[in-house]
Amino acid sequence: MKLLEDGVPLADLSIERVARTAGVGKATIYRRWSGKEELFVDVMRAAEPPDPQLPGTSMRDDLVVMLETLRRRGLASRSSAIMHNVYVQAKCSPRIWAAYEANVIAPRRALTLDVLRRGQRDGELRTDIDVELANDMFVGAMLVRTVLRPDAGLPEGLAEEIVDTLLAGLRPVRPPAQ
C-alpha cells in the first residue's frame, strides 16, 4: 500500500521490492502470494468497501444496497489516490484485470444475478427479460458514472433513484399492465 501511495507504477513493483519495503524476506511474501498479480488483487480487494449485507426484504431493497455499494466505491476511488492508482493500473494490465474480474467483480455480479432471479420468482421483475441484461441495466447506469465519467455526480439517493426509475420505466404515461 505504501508503494502505491508513493505512486510507484505496477511495472516497477516486484515481490523483492515489496518484501524490502515490508522489511521481510521474499520467502515470507511467497508463502502467501504466488506472484505480484495475486498480491496486487488482494491489495485491490482490501482497498474496496466490503461486499454489502443484503436486507433480503425485497429485490428492490437488495438492488438499492448493491448500487449504493457501487456509489460508495466510486466516491472512495475518487477520494483515495491509492484506489484510483490501483484501478487505473489494473485496467492497463490485462493479467491483473483478469484476476480482479475473477476475484472481485464476478462474485459481486453473481450475487446481483441471484437477487434478480429471486425478483423474477417473486414477481418483482419482468420474467421476459434476461437477468444478465437486467443486471446491466441496473448496474450500468451507476457504473457509467463511477467508472467511465469520473466527473459525474454521485449524490445521496442516486441508488434508490436508479432502481425505482428503472422498475417504473422512463415513459411518462404507463401502458396498461400486459
Place this chain on the structure above:
Amino acid sequence: MKLLEDGVPLADLSIERVARTAGVGKATIYRRWSGKEELFVDVMRAAEPPDPQLPGTSMRDDLVVMLETLRRRGLASRSSAIMHNVYVQAKCSPRIWAAYEANVIAPRRALTLDVLRRGQRDGELRTDIDVELANDMFVGAMLVRTVLRPDAGLPEGLAEEIVDTLLAGLRPVRPPAQ
C-alpha cells in the same frame, strides 16, 4: 495505423517515428497535428464508425440508432486489433483519454442529451428525471457490455431491447399512470 497494427505501444510512438514510417518529414506532421496526442485522437476517430444519422421520427427511434452505433462500435473493437489496442492505450494515458473524451465522447453525449430533451418536450420521456441520468440509463446498459464486459453478448436487436425495456420499465405489472 501501421505502427498500431504492429502493436507498437503508445509510449514508443513519436512524431519522428510516425514521420519516418509515413516517409515524410516531421514538419509535414506538425503542420496538421501539434503533438502525438492530437494525432492519436484523430487516429481513434478514424478507427471508429461515423456518428449516426438520426431518423428524428421519435426519441425512441433516435435512441435505438444511438445505441445501435455503440453496439456496432463494440463489435468493431472486438474484431479490430487496432481499435482494441488504441482504446486500451487511450484508457491508460490520462492525456489521450481527456482528448478522446473531449473530441469523440462529449459530442456524442451532447447529441443524445438533445434527443432526450426533445423526448421530454414531446411527452416520450418522464420530465421528472434528469436527462443526464436518463442518458446514463440508456447508454449504460450498452456500455457495460461493450466497454466493461468484452465477453458479453452483443446480439442483433439489443439496442431495441434496451430502449423499449427501459421505456416500459422492469416491473412486471405496471402501476396506473401517475
